[in-house]
Amino acid sequence: MSETALVHLENVVLRFGDKTVLDGVELKVFSGDRLVILGQSGGGKSTMLRLILGILKPTSGRVLYRHLEVQKLSRSRLNTLRSRIGMVYQYSALISSMTVRENLALPLEELGHKSRQQIDELIKANLDIVGMSGTEEKLPSELSGGMRKRVSLARALMMQPELILFDEPSAGLDPVMSSVIDELIISLTKNTNTTSVIVTHEMESAFKIATRMDMLYQGKIIQDGSPDQLRVSSNPVVHQFVTGTTEGPITETPPHADTSE
Amino acid sequence: MPFRLSMLFAQTDRTGVGSIPLVLMVSFFLGLTMALLTGYQLEKFGTERLVPTLISIAFTRELGPLLTGIVLAARIGAAYTAELGTMQVSEEIEAIEAMGIGPLRFLVAPRLVAIACLTPCLSVLSCIAAIIGSALISWALLNIVPDAYFDAVLTSLIISDIVIGLFKAMFFGLLIGLIACYQGLTVTGGAEGVGKATTDSVVISITTVIGFDTLFNIMVTRVTG
Numbered sequence: 001m002s003e004t005a006l007v008h009l010e011n012v013v014l015r016f017g018d019k020t021v022l023d024g025v026e027l028k029v030f031s032g033d034r035l036v037i038l039g040q041s042g043g044g045k046s047t048m049l050r051l052i053l054g055i056l057k058p059t060s061g062r063v064l065y066r067h068l069e070v071q072k073l074s075r076s077r078l079n080t081l082r083s084r085i086g087m088v089y090q091y092s093a094l095i096s097s098m099t100v101r102e103n104l105a106l107p108l109e110e111l112g113h114k115s116r117q118q119i120d121e122l123i124k125a126n127l128d129i130v131g132m133s134g135t136e137e138k139l140p141s142e143l144s145g146g147m148r149k150r151v152s153l154a155r156a157l158m159m160q161p162e163l164i165l166f167d168e169p170s171a172g173l174d175p176v177m178s179s180v181i182d183e184l185i186i187s188l189t190k191n192t193n194t195t196s197v198i199v200t201h202e203m204e205s206a207f208k209i210a211t212r213m214d215m216l217y218q219g220k221i222i223q224d225g226s227p228d229q230l231r232v233s234s235n236p237v238v239h240q241f242v243t244g245t246t247e248g249p250i251t252e253t254p255p256h257a258d259t260s261e
Numbered sequence: 262m263p264f265r266l267s268m269l270f271a272q273t274d275r276t277g278v279g280s281i282p283l284v285l286m287v288s289f290f291l292g293l294t295m296a297l298l299t300g301y302q303l304e305k306f307g308t309e310r311l312v313p314t315l316i317s318i319a320f321t322r323e324l325g326p327l328l329t330g331i332v333l334a335a336r337i338g339a340a341y342t343a344e345l346g347t348m349q350v351s352e353e354i355e356a357i358e359a360m361g362i363g364p365l366r367f368l369v370a371p372r373l374v375a376i377a378c379l380t381p382c383l384s385v386l387s388c389i390a391a392i393i394g395s396a397l398i399s400w401a402l403l404n405i406v407p408d409a410y411f412d413a414v415l416t417s418l419i420i421s422d423i424v425i426g427l428f429k430a431m432f433f434g435l436l437i438g439l440i441a442c443y444q445g446l447t448v449t450g451g452a453e454g455v456g457k458a459t460t461d462s463v464v465i466s467i468t469t470v471i472g473f474d475t476l477f478n479i480m481v482t483r484v485t486g
Contacts, residue, residue, distance in 0.1 A: 053359050075363075082361035093356035095348075107360045109265075110367065159360070 004066070006031050006163060006195055007052055012061035014047060021047055023219030024061070029163070034189050034196045036206045038230075038241060039216035040250065045199040046090070048216070049165045052197070053085060054078050083111050086156025086194075090168040092148040094140040094155070100127070101136040104155050112159070126154040130184060146177035153184060157192070164188070166198040170205045182208050203242060207231070215241065217250075268371040276337050276372075277379035284332050284383045285390045291328065292316055292391025293398045300403045309403045313413035316395040317388075322422040325388040327474055329380055330433035334466035338441035341372055342462035345445025346455040354446065364446070373438040380434025381427040388426070429477060436473060437466045 005028035014022040021044040029035050039045045050056040051063050054070040063070040065081060073081060094103050104123045108114050114122070127133050130150040140148055149169065156164055169185060170178035182205050189196050200206050206213065206227075213230045215223045215238050223230060223238050233239055240248030296312050303309045345368065348354045357364045392414055399405040405413075444462040448454045 050355075055355060055358060079361035079363070082359055085359075087356065087359045089352050089356060091352060093352040095353050095357070096351070106357075107362065110362045111360070 003030060005029060005064070006033075006066060007197070008062075008064040009048065009051065010062045010064060012048075012051060012058045012063060014044070014051065014056065015059045020219055022051075022058070025216070025219070025221055027214060027221055027224075029195060029197055031162075031195050032189075032193070032211075034185070034198065034209055034211045036198045036200060036210035036213045036227075037216055038201060038203075038206060038213060039199075040241075041201060043216055044219060045201075045216055046167050049087065049167055049197065049199060052163075052165065053082060053087060079111070083107065083159050084161055084163065086153075086159065086161035086164040088149065088152050088156050088164065088166045088169060090171050092140065092145075092152040094148055094152055096140050099137050099139055100132070100143075100151050103140070103151065104158055107155070107159050122158060123154075126157045127151075129157065129188070130154045131180075146173050146180065149173070149181060150184070153181075153188075157188070160192075161194060163195045163197070166196060166200075168200055168202075169198060170200065170202050178202070178205060179208075181205075185209050201241075203244065217241075264366055264370045264374075268367070269374060272371045272375035273379055275340070276333070276375045277382060280333060280336055280379075280383055281386060283336060284329055284387050287332060288320075288325070288328055288387035288390040289394040291324065292320065292394035295319070295324075295391075296395030296398045297402065300399060304403065309399075310405065310413070312395065312399050312403060312405065313392075313410045314417035317392055317414040317418055318422060320388040320391045321418060321426045323426070323474075323478075325384045325391065326380075326426050326430035326433055327470065329384040329387045329430055330437060330470040330474075331467055333376065333380060333383070333434065334437045334441075334470060335463055337376060338437045338466045339459050339463050341376075341438065341441035342445040342448075342459045343455055345369075345442060346448035346458045349446060349448045350451050350455060369442045369446070372442060373435065376434040376438040377431055378434075380437075381430040384426060384430035425481065429474065432473065433470045436469050440466045440469060 007029040009025050009027040012022050012025040013020070025048065027048065037045050037048065047056060051058060052065070052070065054073065057071045068081065070078070070081065095106065098106070101123055104126065105119050108119050108122065123136065124133070127135065130153050132147060132150050132154060135143065135147070135151065140151070143151065166185065169181050173181065185196060185198065186209060188194065198209055210227045213225060213227055214221050215230065217237050223233055223235055230238055230242060233242065237249050240250050296316055299315055300309050300312050303311055345354070354364050354368070357367060396407055396410045399410055400407055441462045444458045448458045
């Protein structure tokens with residue numbers, strides 16, 4: 001592919017003390033991708049999302065967002081960049097003391113230049129998209145896990161981002177809710193023309209959502225390709241992960257375990 | 262405005278208004294007890310008339326700000342740390358940062374401004390409550406009528422004592438806010454981490470407030486002789 005990547009992790013190494021979490025990761029995300037990053041729990045997948053957002057800095061290597069080196073941006077430019085990226089957290093990370101309406105309005109009130117009426121209209125539109133209309137005045141504690149995740153997705157959409165990062169979108173959800181979230185991710189990226197990076201180790205969701213897949217193992221991307229390519233991969237690690245068998249090179253605990261996940 | 266006014270008002274309400282009953286009660290009873298104990302000792306020398314002077318100077322310059330600081334460290338410092346710590350472990354603070362909103366501006370600044378502005382106000386209330394408490398016990402047990410008591414208080418108070426007390430209170434508030442927010446934002450390790458940070462926050466805040474108070478008193482005494 002010769003087009004310029006929206007996000008490029010260029011030979012990224014990340015160490016916490018003497019623990020190497022990412023060991024020379026090469027990753028490109030192109031506009032329109034629904035890129036699923038596979039890997040063991042604690043293997044550094046969520047860490048890659050935090051690097052893209054500039055929350056973590058690589059020990060070496062670069063994280064580029066449309067030619068901008070994320071870690072070298074000033075605080076104000078980094079905040080501007082972050083406002084173009086939506087993030088949906090594993091446990092939703094909604095502000096627990098704020099209602100759904102206040103949670104959704106927060107990024108626009110703090111960063112945007114929209115009127116109260118425009119913000120209200122956007123809240124309504126985005127709650128409609130995720131099927132959560134009528135929950136505006138509820139607190140996050142009054143919602144189920146799946147509902148919180150959908151509100152979190154609506155919040156990520158408020159700034160009309162060009163890239164949405166999903167950290168374990170179906171973790172902890174029942175199969176039906178998990179499918180609802182998967183469908184939402186697919187329809188959203190199609191309808192709003194956004195790019196998505198999804199971190200997961202749930203294979204069914206991964207194959208349903210992905211247009212591209214990368215496998216992270218021992219701090220490196222060991223395979224990049226289409227879902228079909230990964231499904232029939234001859235790489236023993238990828239094969240073991242995709243089929244979910246206990247026999248193979250993958251050990252129970254990743255040697256590069258990242259405690260932040 | 263660098264931060265939301267609604268956030269500032271919410272914080273001033275819980276920091277200031279919410280702390281009034283506790284500050285008043287603690288100060289009232291401490292003033293009462295101080296007057297009682299010192300009064301009995303001074304009575305032996307026939308100098309119990311010095312009680313109003315002693316209480317008013319002790320509270321405006323020293324005990325009012327110190328007592329308010331300790332109450333706020335326990336009540337508000339702990340709340341700040343627990344609240345921010347819980348937000349930290351549930352990734353809420355990271356989410357705020359990821360949206361491009363500075364958590365320092367959004368969460369810390371209103372809390373710091375609220376506690377720094379409200380501690381002197383509470384300190385004034387603390388002094389008033391202590392003086393009223395001591396006046397009541399002086400009237401009941403030391404035969405000092407309220408009129409004479411308050412005349413003595415007004416005569417003995419000087420502006421510099423009041424200003425020093427207010428300045429100290431503001432600084433105590435700032436210290437407590439900084440320590441509490443720092444402890445909250447640096448929590449690691451889930452619920453246990455929040456508990457440990459909250460305890461640390463209260464212990465460090467109270468120790469720092471008392472330490473700073475001692476240092477400040479030594480400096481002021483050296484300068485003013």
